[in-house]
Amino acid sequence: MAFKLDQIDRKILEILQANAKITNAQLSKEIGLSPAPTLERVKKLETAGLIRSYHAQLDTEKIGLGVTTFVQVTLVGHRKSYIDAFVRKISDIDEIIECHHITGSGDFLLKVITKDIPSYQKLMLEKVNEIEEVDSTQSMVILSTFKNSKVLPIPPDK
Structure with a gap:
């Protein structure tokens, strides 16, 4: 069953996919909300399972996986x-x-x-x-x- 997303939720997901290391303060600026409601929305998306985890993408060649x-x-x-x-x-x-x-x-x-x-x-x-x-x-x-x-x-x- 799909989770009901509004435009702000969509924007949060797009931004976090591009940069999961973004600070909550910067994220809140980019979506146009204050930090507290921004954090609340991110937590809601995590709790609902839309955001499953955060990962670092490694350079395979630089770590020796060719x-x-x-x-x-x-x-x-x-x-x-x-x-x-x-x-x-x-x-x-x-x-x-x-x-x-x-x-x-x-x-x-x-x-x-x-x-x-x-x-x-x-x-x-x-x-x-x-x-x-x-x-x-x-x-x-x-x-x-x-x-x-x-x-x-x-x-x-x-």
Whole structure:
């Protein structure tokens, strides 16, 4: 169920997505409210679950993570027990930073980030492909990224 947002709520969400480190004083100036009601609105958005967390976006190359891949995974079957077991097992693999249950020729799409190709190969051979629920994988290595936005488009009010 969608949360009812007014124009001020939308503006707060847009600003916080662009700069989560903004001070409440600066945020209040940008939306045209005093600091107390601004903070109250942010808390309301957090409590309602619209703002789930705040994160620092790191530069992967500068911290030594040079290879990002998408991996399409097909499971041996579609029983709930297979899906649950697979999700539980990949949740323990730090290099898998995203996991999406998908439609189409595969069952899951993973986003994997590693130091280099040998690290990626080792991860796939020793961890992912060793998961008994995995039937097959297809890897797509990212050569370059032209857009990597974490900003969600906020739908207008109807």
